[in-house]
């Protein structure tokens with residue numbers, strides 16, 4: 281229940297998202313005959329749709345809004361201000377690595393020969409584009425310490441699927457696909473899902489008190505039916521698996537492989553290479569570690585890197601250097617798992633990731649890692665005490681608190697996250713990882729300045745005070761947004777994805 285007298289009493293130091301009350305919908309603005317364009321007089325004979333398209337021409341075009349140019353411009357511009365974006369402020373969404381997308385990446389990706397390249401262009405005219413792919417592959421192989429790579433998968437989860445297909449093909453090649461994949465209880469939900477989609481049973485591996493793999497539990501569980509362990513390193517609570525060599529040894533001794541979920545590579549680039557610590561196959565999220573946009577900002581990219589033993593199974597085609605020194609696409613891979621994506625993957629993202637890698641250089645990438653870890657540890661140091669820290673193991677690029685202290689007053693992680701919106705920030709990650717009850721997972725990335733981190737820390741400290749003094753204020757947040765608290769379950773279960781004209785009689 282929301283108390284009657286709750287008012288927004290916080291004093292945000294940041295401007296909150298712009299709220300425009302003039303929010304009539306474009307269909308309500310519509311009136312017959314208005315147009316947002318004017319076409320030149322026809323100078324060819326008119327032809328109607330039916331004679332062009334025959335029976336497939338639609339007689340009923342449905343209801344379309346009729347508005348003027350300024351109305352349509354204002355409509356879309358207004359909609360754009362209802363969103364939060366990394367270009368507006370910090371996005372401390374743990375596990376998602378919401379770093380800034382440098383504009384120089386966009387400038388490079390927009391170059392004519394790159395943006396307008398066609399996937400069916402002949403190899404001889406595509407040497408530049410193939411060169412971009414080859415150089416990116418070489419950089420990622422160097423960064424991960426692996427032997428071979430495919431750039432095809434379109435996201436992290438798609439990379440997991442591809443990687444586990446390689447694992448399966450490898451075991452099948454040795455006469456037995458094996459039955460199960462081990463997944464720690466701290467894993468991202470996509471890990472067990474990917475294993476299951478590839479036809480494996482998922483066995484849940486318990487974490488120890490430090491939030492790491494329990495070695496004796498692992499030894500007990502790995503058997504002749506185990507195809508692989510899917511491990512996130514650093515783990516989802518931001519902790520490096522200090523026994524990673526031992527973990528790899530235990531698996532390899534029983535013929536099983538080590539898959540690494542590389543979504544957290546922002547903590548390792550330039551510092552440690554999975555190929556050197558026993559990983560057989562892994563994916564990278566270019567849209568996390570290598571600064572290409574996420575989701576609505578652009579398609580993702582989840583390259584999969586592997587050791588020599590898995591190379592024959594990589595998706596085709598692969599970029600190769602031909603005898604005459606030119607680059608080409610090789611489709612002749614008899615043991616390949618096939619294609620996982622149309623054409624070659626999300627090429628525009630390769631360009632952006634390579635621009636980021638080359639702009640930073642080896643020392644810059646290492647600095648990026650150090651800054652990401654420093655920022656997370658700064659937040660950890662400043663907020664420990666204000667919020668409960670369930671794992672005190674040293675953390676790398678992200679930190680997981682819990683709502684335990686505030687929950688005593690009825691204020692949960694979701695409430696604190698909603699209240700953070702009033703202070704002008706995107707919420708942190710709520711209730712994940714599952715091994716932490718009431719998790720508040722914060723990942724600042726290296727993009728943020730000390731000043732921005734201080735604003736976030738200040739906001740969270742203020743919210744903790746509010747939780748103690750006026751819990752209703754936090755529990756009924758957000759107060760400054762266009763819409764108040766939404767029914768998130770209904771939004772997920774019964775999404776309304778398409779506008780339908782109101783029924784009039």
Ligand SMILES: *Cc1c(COP(=O)(O)O)cnc(C)c1O
Nearest residue numbers: 375435436437468470512541543
């Ligand atoms: C983001 C993430 C994934 C999934 O990546 P998508 O690109 O969103 O499919 C998998 N594992 C971890 C640990 C992640 O953080």
